[in-house]
Amino acid sequence: MTEVVSESPEVTVLLVDDNPQNLEVLYETLKDKGYRLLIANEGEKALDLAHRHQPEVILLDIMMPEMDGYEVCRRLKADPETADCAIVFLSALDDLQAKVKGFDLGGADYIAKPFQSQEVIARVRTHARVIRLERELQARNRELQGDQTRILNSISEGIYGLDEQGVIEFANPAAAMIVGAPVEELVGRNFFELHFATGAENPDSLPVQATCRQGIPENQRNIRLLRADGQGFPAEYRSTPKQEDGELRGAVVLFRDITAELAKEQALQEAQALVQEQRDQLAHTSRLTTMGEMAAGFAHEVNQPLTAITNYARVAKRMMARDEPDLDLLRQTLDKMEAQSHRASEIIRRIRRFMKKPAAGKEILAVPVLLEDTRQFAEVDMRNNDGGIEVVIEDGLPDVLADPIQVQQVALNLIRNALEATRSAGSSVPVRVSAGRAGEGFVKIEVRDHGVGLPEDAEEKLFHPFYTTKDEGMGIGLATCRSLIQAQGGEIGFERPEDGGACFYFTLPVAGREVESPASPEA
Amino acid sequence: MTDIQQTVYVVEDDEAVRDSLELLLKSDGKQVKTYESANAFLRDYSDKMAGCIVLDIRMPGMDGMELQKKLNEKHSILPIIFVTGHGDVPMAVDAMKEGAVDFIQKPYREEALLEKIEAALKQDLEQRKSLEEKQEIIRRVKSLTPREREIMDRMIAGQANKVIAIELEISQRTVEIHRSRVMHKMGTHSLAHLVRMVLSVKDLID
Numbered sequence: 001m002t003e004v005v006s007e008s009p010e011v012t013v014l015l016v017d018d019n020p021q022n023l024e025v026l027y028e029t030l031k032d033k034g035y036r037l038l039i040a041n042e043g044e045k046a047l048d049l050a051h052r053h054q055p056e057v058i059l060l061d062i063m064m065p066e067m068d069g070y071e072v073c074r075r076l077k078a079d080p081e082t083a084d085c086a087i088v089f090l091s092a093l094d095d096l097q098a099k100v101k102g103f104d105l106g107g108a109d110y111i112a113k114p115f116q117s118q119e120v121i122a123r124v125r126t127h128a129r130v131i132r133l134e135r136e137l138q139a140r141n142r143e144l145q146g147d148q149t150r151i152l153n154s155i156s157e158g159i160y161g162l163d164e165q166g167v168i169e170f171a172n173p174a175a176a177m178i179v180g181a182p183v184e185e186l187v188g189r190n191f192f193e194l195h196f197a198t199g200a201e202n203p204d205s206l207p208v209q210a211t212c213r214q215g216i217p218e219n220q221r222n223i224r225l226l227r228a229d230g231q232g233f234p235a236e237y238r239s240t241p242k243q244e245d246g247e248l249r250g251a252v253v254l255f256r257d258i259t260a261e262l263a264k265e266q267a268l269q270e271a272q273a274l275v276q277e278q279r280d281q282l283a284h285t286s287r288l289t290t291m292g293e294m295a296a297g298f299a300h301e302v303n304q305p306l307t308a309i310t311n312y313a314r315v316a317k318r319m320m321a322r323d324e325p326d327l328d329l330l331r332q333t334l335d336k337m338e339a340q341s342h343r344a345s346e347i348i349r350r351i352r353r354f355m356k357k358p359a360a361g362k363e364i365l366a367v368p369v370l371l372e373d374t375r376q377f378a379e380v381d382m383r384n385n386d387g388g389i390e391v392v393i394e395d396g397l398p399d400v401l402a403d404p405i406q407v408q409q410v411a412l413n414l415i416r417n418a419l420e421a422t423r424s425a426g427s428s429v430p431v432r433v434s435a436g437r438a439g440e441g442f443v444k445i446e447v448r449d450h451g452v453g454l455p456e457d458a459e460e461k462l463f464h465p466f467y468t469t470k471d472e473g474m475g476i477g478l479a480t481c482r483s484l485i486q487a488q489g490g491e492i493g494f495e496r497p498e499d500g501g502a503c504f505y506f507t508l509p510v511a512g513r514e515v516e517s518p519a520s521p522e523a
Numbered sequence: 524m525t526d527i528q529q530t531v532y533v534v535e536d537d538e539a540v541r542d543s544l545e546l547l548l549k550s551d552g553k554q555v556k557t558y559e560s561a562n563a564f565l566r567d568y569s570d571k572m573a574g575c576i577v578l579d580i581r582m583p584g585m586d587g588m589e590l591q592k593k594l595n596e597k598h599s600i601l602p603i604i605f606v607t608g609h610g611d612v613p614m615a616v617d618a619m620k621e622g623a624v625d626f627i628q629k630p631y632r633e634e635a636l637l638e639k640i641e642a643a644l645k646q647d648l649e650q651r652k653s654l655e656e657k658q659e660i661i662r663r664v665k666s667l668t669p670r671e672r673e674i675m676d677r678m679i680a681g682q683a684n685k686v687i688a689i690e691l692e693i694s695q696r697t698v699e700i701h702r703s704r705v706m707h708k709m710g711t712h713s714l715a716h717l718v719r720m721v722l723s724v725k726d727l728i729d
Contacts, residue, residue: 299608310631311544319550
C-alpha cells in the first residue's frame with residue numbers, strides 16, 4: 001500500500017484548510033506514507049508554499065475566509081511554476097455546481113467532506129503518480145527538444161522544412177543567419193519567392209522544386225540564392241523529400257553560403273595557375289639553356305644545307321655561262337638547292353617550335369613520331385665518335401596524352417645526358433631509346449646508356465634542383481624534367497642496369513584511357 | 524712532273540654538301556673523288572694518291588682529326604684542308620699543329636675554297652717533286668758500295684783525300700778513284716751539291 005509513495009520520497013503534498021482540526025486529520029492520514037507534507041491554513045500562505053515547493057498534489061479546501069479555494073486554484077493555475085499541480089478540492093459542498101466549477105478552474109479531483117482516509121490516501125497516491133509521470137515526461141520532452149535545438153542550432157548549414165508548395169515550415173538559426181532574417185520571419189514564407197527573383201512567376205525550373213513536387217532529391221553547388229535584403233549569394237544545397245506514410249509532404253533543404261569557399265578555391269586556382277606559369281617559365285628557361293648549349297650543333301646543322309646551296313648556286317651559274325647550257329642538269333641542280341633550302345627551314349622550324357614560350361597544352365601524341373623528332377634534335381648535339389642513338393618502339397604502341405614540347409624537352413634532356421655519360425666513359429655503345437606499354441594505361445619511355453653510371457647518392461639527390469654532377473651544369477635539368485612529367489600525369493625515375501651505365505625512364509598516360517577500360521565481366 | 528694527275532679527295536658525311544662540292548669542283552675542272560666517311564677514305568688510301576683532302580672536321584664515327592692522325596702514321600703527304608663549323612676553331616688549331624695546311628669555315632665562299640685548294644695542290648706538287656728528288660738521292664746513295672759510302676761520309680764531313688787515305692790505310696790514289704765513282708753515281712760534280720743532297724735525305728738513310 002505504501003510502496004509506491006515510499007519509492008518517491010520527493011513527492012510533496014500541500015494541505016490547505018482553515019480548520020486546524022481538518023488539517024490535523026489530513027496530516028494524520030497522510031503522514032508516514034512517504035510524502036513530504038506541507039500545511040497552510042489560508043490562501044496566501046498556500047500560494048506562497050506552492051510557488052516555492054511545487055507540490056505534486058494540493059488538497060485544497062474550498063470554503064475559506066479571505067481567499068477561497070477557487071481563487072487559490074485560479075491563481076495556482078495562472079502561475080507557470082504551479083500550473084501543473086494536481087489540485088484536489090475538499091469540501092462539504094457536495095453539490096454538482098461546486099464540483100463543476102472546481103473542474104472548470106483546472107481542478108483534478110474532488111473529495112467530499114467528511115472524507116474517508118482511505119479515499120484520501122488512494123486519490124493522493126493516484127494524482128501524485130500521474131503528476132510525477134507527467135513531470136518526468138515533460139522533463140524528457142524538454143531534454144529532447146533541448147538536444148534537437150542544440151543540434152539544429154549547432155549545425156552551420158541552414159535547414160529548411162518546406163511543404164509541398166515550398167512554404168517554409170521550419171528554419172534553424174543558421175538558416176536565419178545565412179538569409180539575414182529571424183527564424184520567425186522565415187517561417188511561413190515561400191522558399192521560391194524568398195530566394196529567387198523569378199520565384200513568384202516561374203518557379204518550375206528552380207532548384208528544390210523537383211524535390212517538393214516530385215520527391216526527387218537534388219544536390220547542386222554554386223547556385224545563386226537571394227538573402228532577405230535581396231542580395232544574392234552563392235550557395236550549395238541538398239534537398240531530400242519529406243515523406244509521411246508514403247506520401248510526399250514537401251522537402252528538407254540543407255544549404256550553406258559558399259562565398260568564402262569559392263574565394264578559397266579561387267585563391268587555390270590562382271596559386272595553381274601561378275605554379276603552372278612558373279613551371280612553364282622554368283621549362284622555357286631550361287629549353288633556352290639547352291638550345292644555348294646546342295648552339296654550335298645547330299649552327300653546324302643549318303650550315304650544312306647553306307653550304308650545299310651556295311655550292312649548287314655556283315655550279316648553276318657556271319652551267320649558265322656555257323654556250324649551250326645543259327638545261328636538264330641545271331634543273332636538277334636547282335631542285336637540289338630547293339631541297340636543301342627546305343631542309344634548312346625545317347631545322348629552324350624545329351628549333352623555333354622547341355623554344356616556343358608557353359606550353360601548347362596536352363595533345364594526343366604518337367610516341368614514335370615524337371621520339372624520332374627528338375632523336376634528330378639530339379643528333380645535332382652529337383660529337384664525333386659518339387656511338388649514336390637507337391630508337392626502338394614496341395609494336396602497336398598506343399598514343400599518349402601529353403604536351404609535345406615538354407615531353408620532347410624531357411626526352412631530349414635524358415638523351416643528351418646519356419650521350420654525355422657515354423662520351424665521358426669513352427664508350428661507343430649507342431644510346432638506346434625505347435618505348436613500350438607499362439602497366440595499365442601508361443606508355444614507358446626508357447633512355448639507356450653504357451656511360452659512366454650514376455653516383456651512389458643519386459636516389460636522394462638526382463631530381464633535386466641545383467644538384468649536378470657536371471662541371472658546367474646548373475642542376476635544373478632533371479628537377480625540371482620531373483616537374484614536367486608530373487604535370488603530364490606520369491612518373492620519372494632511373495635504374496642502374498647490371499651491366500653498367502644508367503637507364504632513365506618516364507611514363508605518360510595513354511590517350512583516352514578513362515573511356516576505354518571498363519572492368520571486363522567475369523566469363 | 525706533269526704526268527701526275529692530282530685529285531681533290533672530299534671526305535664529308537653530309538650527302539648534300541658532298542654532292543654539291545663534287546659538282547662545284549668538277550665544274551672548275553678538278554678531278555674529284557668523294558668519300559662519305561673517314562673509314563671509307565682510309566680503306567681507299569695509297570701513297571700513290573696525289574692532290575689534297577677536303578676534310579670535314581665533324582663527322583660521326585671517325586672524325587677528321589682522327590683521320591689526320593692515321594694518315595700521319597702512314598707518312599701521307601697529302602695536304603689537308605679542314606672544313607669546320609662555327610665554334611670548331613680550337614679543333615682547327617689543333618689540326619694545324621698536326622700539319623694541316625689550312626682550314627675553312629662553313630659556309631664558305633667558293634673563291635676562298637678554290638684558292639685554298641689551289642694552294643694545297645701546289646704544295647702537294649712541290650712536296651711530291653721534292654719527295655721524288657729525295658727518293659732519287661736515296662736510290663743513288665743505296666747504289667754505293669760500303670767502301671764508297673764510307674768515303675762519301677768522310678768527304679761530307681770535310682776530310683781531305685790524304686786524311687782519308689791515312690785513316691783507312693789505303694793509298695791516296697785509291698781514295699781518288701772511289702771519290703770520282705761517288706761523284707759519278709750521285710750524279711754531281713760539286714762537293715757542295717753532294718753535301719746538300721745527302722743532308723736533305725739524312726733522316727731517311729741509315
